[in-house]
Amino acid sequence: MSGTKRKDAPSGITKGVKKQKTVETKRTKPQRAEEQTDSGGENGFGGFSDDDEEEMSAGGGDVTDEAVKTNGHSKTTNENAKPFKLENNTTSAEAHAKQRLVAKERKASKPNADAIQRSKKIWERLRRKSHVPAEERKQLVAELFDIITGRVRDFVFKHDSVRVIQCALKYANQEQRRVIVEELKGDLRALSESRYGKFLVAKMVSSGDSVTNTAVVEEFYGHVRRLINHPEASWIVDDIYRQIATTGQKAMMLREWYGAEFALFHRKGSSITKPKLEEAMETTTADLVKILEKNPEKRKPILQYLLQTINSLIQKKMTGFTMLHDAMLQYFLALNPGSDEHTEFLEILKGDIDKETEGGGGDLFRNLAFTKSGSRLVCLALAYGSAKDRKMIVRTFKDTIETMAFDQHAKMVLVTAVDVLDDTKMSYKSILSELLGQHGIADETQRLDRLESMIVNLNARLPVLYSLAGMAKWLVSDAEKALLSDVHAIRTKTSKKEPDARRKELLSHISASLLDFAAKRAENLVQSSFGCQFLTEVLLETEAEEKAAAKTAVAALATGDPTEEGHPAKNAAAGRMLKTLVLGGQFDPKTKSVKLTEPRLGFATALYPVIQDRVVEWACSDSSFVVVGLLESEDVEEGVKVEAKAALKKGRKRIEGVAKGDGKEDKGNAGARILVGKI
Structure with a gap:
């Protein structure tokens, strides 16, 4: 009542x-x-x-x-x-x-009623952060700790007073936080299982230092597998694993998924001392492949135990845990490709996709895509899957393509999907057209703004440019290249289409859109190194025959005095872009020569009319190698070379002065020195 x-x-x-x-x-x-x-x-x-x-x-x-x-x-x-x-x-x-x-x-x-009441009044004041001066807040926190010190355990198991301790953690210094954690040793597991106490543990995780973090993690040793299935404690355990556990601590926690004998019980009566625990963490690995190599006789029970835990969480729809994703990847890597276990696990993954339910299911794949281990697992599932499996998996991401492109892990799922799907028309409609904003965005300005934000983003540019640049060093990191190499090795056995044919078909779908974007947003893109790399790749690699509009727009960027501040010639990235385009292709370090594009780009034809009146200034500018390219490139017409050389001879003295420099800090312009030798 x-x-x-x-x-x-x-x-x-x-x-x-x-x-x-x-x-x-x-x-x-x-x-x-x-x-x-x-x-x-x-x-x-x-x-x-x-x-x-x-x-x-x-x-x-x-x-x-x-x-x-x-x-x-x-x-x-x-x-x-x-x-x-x-x-x-x-x-x-x-x-x-x-x-x-x-x-x-x-x-x-009730016991501690006065103390709880006083502390709640302080909490009511402290929680209004913007209304409390810093000095007053220090006094209130000090008063609050006078009340709760020695009584923390009496506060934390009540739904109202536990908020006081959370507030104390928020505004306390590290020494005060350690006092709270020390008082709660032995109770953290019980708190994580509590409906209200779990928020206090979460606050410890987010605000602790190395000392308190270690104390928190050690409380959960030996109980990970049980608590990961608990409705309240599961998210706390995963937060601890994901946010504060060191590499060694993560290995200790993940090993508990492999069987009861791998659980390390750190509790009263245990023979494991702290020095032994630290020594164990340094030598312990959670790499299941290595563990099974050392203990081949335990392969079957370990895999069964691990699969049972994984399947239990999948059936409960508790698929958002980073620890689960790490365990799933370890299990999958330990299986022999083509074996019954391997096939069965792929079926378990696909089992989460239900065509009859609203939205079609697929939460498992969507959750996996956004973690490091989960993303790798999805990429391998795409590589090993049949054509039908790949289409089924890709469809689960139809509403999250843009979000995935900006994520450091999920972007690799998009790249892999484009790289293994033989149906390039589906790759374009399901992924690339979504990235290019060709569906669902009627306003052109909004579409171009969205695409520009992707091009200048470290993560999102990869799935957009991968079809153009492939595994270029400036685009793909070493770790990403290793994953894609594994995918390509698997692809040779599971895909029918040749990689070159796939790339050519994809370029035919996206070239017109990219060239149109380059022509309309060249002025914005040239202001960043990522934008310059994009313009270079689009003009060199696209399949469209008509590149005139894009070439004209990029060449127009060179208008004006190249020695003035703010001019693209003062930008090193823009200078490299113009030089590469004038040369007509990328420099190949293996052959020590420029690999010309076919058909030829002929960018100098569009650029020279823009800079011909200021060619000497360009020869003396920070981007002098653009002029060097005009004289050296096989892609430049002979008439342009002759005219440029004649203009440079008229300004020879000025070029020689810039080439020498002042002899002190200025060592001279390297491009100008090369030009002096050529004229």
């Missing part, structure tokens, strides 16, 4: 004495639960009508068993029970006030 206002509560007591009502004793058919609730009304008295209340409060005689029968159900009286009734000349408001007073007195009689 607490907190619920009774409906139609009497506002006063009638003076007259009513006659006692008679209630039929005839039994009626029992009501359903919801009907019984309705008959009780909102007043919560389970069968007393308002008239009955008035009668009782007016002193209308004793209420017998017969009188309290409602809906055919009799209510027996309890001699020890204290029936609620309004006293003579007492209003409902006064009755409620009396009830609140009783509740307050009951709370005050």
Whole structure:
């Protein structure tokens, strides 16, 4: 009844004495639960009508068993029970006030009531962060710790007072935080399983230092597998694993998924001392392949135990844990490709996709894509899968393509999908067209803004540019290159289409859109190194025959005096871009020569008319190698070379002066020195 206002509560007591009502004793058919609730009304008295209340409060005689029968159900009286009734000349408001007073007195009689009440008042003040000056906050925190020190355990298992400890952790210094953690040693597991206490452990995880973090992690050794299945504690365990555990601690925790013999029990009575524990962490590995190599006789029980734990969480739809993703990858890497276990596990992954349910399921794949181990597992599943499997997996990501492109792990799923799908038309419609904004974005400005944000983003540019640049060193990191190399090795056995044919088909789909974007946003893109790399790749690698608009737009960037601040020539990335485009291809370090594109780009034809009046200034600028390229490239027409050389001869003295420098800090312009030798 607490907190619920009774409906139609009497506002006063009638003076007259009513006659006692008679209630039929005839039994009626029992009501359903919801009907019984309705008959009780909102007043919560389970069968007393308002008239009955008035009668009782007016002193209308004793209420017998017969009188309290409602809906055919009799209510027996309890001699020890204290029936609620309004006293003579007492209003409902006064009755409620009396009830609140009783509740307050009951709370005050509990242990630490005064301390909890005082601490809650401090918490109420501290939680208004913007309204509390820094100096006052220090005083309040100090006062709060005077109250809770030595009593932390009494506070944390109550839903209201645990917030006080959370607040204390938030504003405390590291020494004060260590005091709290020290007092709660031995209780952290119980707190993580508590409906309210788990938030305190989460606060410890997010605000601790190396000392408190180690103390927290060690509390969970030997209990990981049990707690990862707990509805309250599972997320706390995964947060500890993901956020604060060191590499050695992660290995200790993950090994508990491999069997009971791998669980390290760090509790009272354990023979494992702290030095031995630290030594064990340094030599312990969670690499299941290495563990099975050392213990081949344990292969079957370990794999069965691990699969059982994995499958349990998948069936419960608890698939967002980083620890689960790490365990799944370890299991998959330990299997022999093509074996029954390998095939069965791929079927378990696909089993989460249900065409009949709304949205088609697929939460497992979507969760996996955004973690390091999970992303690798999805990439391998795509590589090993059949054409039908790959299409099924890719469809689960249809609403998350853009989000995945900006994620450091999920982007590799998109790249792998583009790299292994033989149906390039599906790759374009499902992934590339979404990245290019060709579906669902009618406004052109909005579409171009979105694509520009991808091109200049370290993560998102990879799935957009991969079809153009492949595994270029400036685009793909060493770790990403290793994963893609594994995918390519698997692809040779599971895909029918040749890689060159796949790339050519993909370029035919995306070239027109990329060239159009380059022509319209060249001025913005040239301001960043990522944008310059994009412009270079688009002009060199796209398959479209008509590149005139894009070439003209990029060449127009060279307009003006190249020695002035803010000019693209002062930007090293823009200078490299123009030089590469003038050369007509990328420099190949293996052959020590430029690999010209086919058909030829002919960028100098568009660039020279823009810079011909200032070719000497370009020769003396930070981007002097653009002019060197004009004289050396096989992709430049002979007439342009002759005209450029004649113009440079007229400004030879100026070029020679820039080439020498001042002899002190300025060592001269390297490009200008090369030009002096050529003219």
